[in-house]
Amino acid sequence: MLKKYPTTRYVLLRAIWYFLTFLVALALNFFLPRLGSDPVDIMMAQSSFSSPEIRKQTEENLRKDFGLLQISDNGEIVRDDNGKALAASKASQLVNYISQVFHGDLGTSFKNQKPVSQIIIQALPWTIALQLPAIIFGWILGNGLGALAAYRRGVFDKVIFPLALLMSSIPFFVFGMVLVYFFGIVWEIFPAVGAYDINLTPSFSIDFLVSAAYHYILPFFSIFLILAGGQAIGMRSMGIYELGTDYIKYAKWLGLKETRVLAYLFRNAMLPQLTGLALSIGQMVGGALITEMIFSYPGLGMAMLTAIQTNDYPVIQGVTLLITSSVLLANFTVDILIALLDPRVKQSLAMDAN
Numbered sequence: 001m002l003k004k005y006p007t008t009r010y011v012l013l014r015a016i017w018y019f020l021t022f023l024v025a026l027a028l029n030f031f032l033p034r035l036g037s038d039p040v041d042i043m044m045a046q047s048s049f050s051s052p053e054i055r056k057q058t059e060e061n062l063r064k065d066f067g068l069l070q071i072s073d074n075g076e077i078v079r080d081d082n083g084k085a086l087a088a089s090k091a092s093q094l095v096n097y098i099s100q101v102f103h104g105d106l107g108t109s110f111k112n113q114k115p116v117s118q119i120i121i122q123a124l125p126w127t128i129a130l131q132l133p134a135i136i137f138g139w140i141l142g143n144g145l146g147a148l149a150a151y152r153r154g155v156f157d158k159v160i161f162p163l164a165l166l167m168s169s170i171p172f173f174v175f176g177m178v179l180v181y182f183f184g185i186v187w188e189i190f191p192a193v194g195a196y197d198i199n200l201t202p203s204f205s206i207d208f209l210v211s212a213a214y215h216y217i218l219p220f221f222s223i224f225l226i227l228a229g230g231q232a233i234g235m236r237s238m239g240i241y242e243l244g245t246d247y248i249k250y251a252k253w254l255g256l257k258e259t260r261v262l263a264y265l266f267r268n269a270m271l272p273q274l275t276g277l278a279l280s281i282g283q284m285v286g287g288a289l290i291t292e293m294i295f296s297y298p299g300l301g302m303a304m305l306t307a308i309q310t311n312d313y314p315v316i317q318g319v320t321l322l323i324t325s326s327v328l329l330a331n332f333t334v335d336i337l338i339a340l341l342d343p344r345v346k347q348s349l350a351m352d353a354n
Contacts, residue, residue, distance in 0.1 A: 010339050018332045023098075025324045029317055030097050034090075039313040040066060043110050060085055065108045066314070067093050067100075101321065107314035111306070116318035119303055124322075126195060127292065127299035130216070131284035134223040139277050142231025147266045149232065150239025151258075161236060167229025176222040176294040183218060191215045193296040219295045227280070231273065238269035275334045284326075 033039060040062045049055035060077060063069045063085070070078035070086045078086045088096070100107070106116035142164070149160040167175075184192025196202065197211040242248060242265045251261045292301025300319055307315035 007339055011336055014332060014335050018328050022325065022328055025328070026098055026101060026321070027094065029321050029324065030094050033313045033317060039110070039311055040068065042311045062110065063087075065110075067096050067107075106318040106321070109307075109312055109315050111310045111312045111315070116314045119315055120300070120318055120322060123298060123300045123303040126297060127301070128284065130219055130292070130297060130299060131223065132281070134220055135227060135277070135280045135284055138224045138227030139231050139273070139280070142228035143235040143266070143270070143273055145228070146232035146235025146237075147239050147262060147269065150236045150243060151262050151265060157236075160232060164229040164232035164236070167225050168233050170226060172223060172226060173290040173294055175226055176219070176291050179218045179222050180294060190218045192218075195295075195297050219291055219297055222291055222295075231276070234276065235269060235273055238272060239265055242269045271338075275337055278334045278337060279330050281330065 040059060043062060044055070044059055047058070049058065060069070064071065064077060068088060070088045070092070072078050080086055104117060106120070108115055109119060145160050145164070149157040149164075180192045183189045191214065195212060195215050196208060197215075200208050200211055202208060245268075247268075248261065248265060251264060289301035289304055291297070292299045293305050296302060300322070303315060304319045306312070307319070
C-alpha cells in the first residue's frame with residue numbers, strides 16, 4: 001500500500017531507523033558512566049558524615065536515586081535476610097532508566113539534589129538565546145555574501161573569499177579566547193565572562209536586560225562570525241557551480257536584470273545550505289558548549305562542565321541525551337527536507353516504488 005506513496009514510505013522508514021538509533025544512544029548513555037568508577041563511591045569519598053548510620057543511609061539513598069538498587073512496587077528498597085540492600089541487575093537498571101526517560105524523568109542531581117530536567121530547563125534558554133540568533137543571522141549574512149562573491153567575482157570576491165576562509169578555519173574556542181583577551185582583558189571594552197552583572201538577579205527589568213545584552217556581545221560574535229564565514233564559503237562554491245549551468249547562461253542571454261539572475265542563482269544554490277541550516281539548528285544545543293565554558297555563560301555548557309567537575313552523573317547523562325536527541329532530530333529533518341525539496345530524490349523514490 002505504501003508503494004503508492006513513496007515519499008511517505010521513505011519518511012516512515014527513516015523514522016524507524018532514527019528511533020532505533022535513539023534507543024542505541026539511550027543504552028550507550030546508560031552504560032558509559034557505569035564503565036568507570038562507581039559514581040556513588042566517588043560521591044561518598046568526597047563527603048564526610050557524623051556517624052556510620054548517616055553514611056549508610058546517604059549511600060543507600062544515592063544508589064536508589066541512581067537506580068542501582070532493587071525497588072519494590074511500593075517504592076521501598078528490597079533487602080536480604082540480613083537487611084542489606086539488594087543491587088539491581090544491569091538489565092533491570094536499563095529498563096528502569098529507559099522507562100524514566102520516556103516519562104520525562106532524567107533523575108536527580110547528586111550535587112544540589114535538584115531534578116536534572118529542572119537544571120536543563122534553567123540552562124537551555126541561555127544556550128538557545130546565544131546560538132539561535134548567531135546561526136540564523138550568520139546563515140543569512142554568509143549566504144548573501146557568498147552569492148555576491150560568486151556572481152560579481154573580481155575585487156569583491158578577492159576580499160570576501162579570504163576573509164570567509166580565514167573565519168571558517170578558526171575553531172570557536174580559539175576565536176572566543178582571542179576576543180576575551182583583546183576586548184575583555186587588554187582593552188576592557190566588554191565583559192570577559194558571565195551573562196550579566198553579578199550584582200543583578202535575572203528578571204525583565206531594564207537594568208538586567210541592558211547588562212545581559214552587554215555581556216552577550218562577545219559570545220555572540222565568537223559564534224556568528226565563524227558561522228557566517230563557513231556559510232559564505234559554501235554558498236560561493238555552489239554559486240560558481242550554478243553560474244556554469246545552462247539556465248543562468250540563458251537568463252543572461254535574454255538580458256534579464258542582474259538582480260533577477262542573482263535571485264535564480266541564490267534559490268537553486270540554496271538546497272545544500274538549507275540542509276546545513278537545519279543541521280546547525282539541531283546541533284545548537286551542543287554546539288556552544290566550549291564557547292559557554294570560555295565565557296562562563298550559564299547555558300548547557302557550564303552545566304555540563306560543573307557536572308563533570310563534581311562527577312554529577314545524572315546531569316551528564318541528561319545533557320548528553322538532550323544533545324544526542326537534538327542531533328538525531330536535526331538529521332531526520334534534513335532527510336525529510338531533501339525528500340520534499342530535491343526533485344532528484346523524488347524521482348529516485350518514484351522509480352524505486354515502480
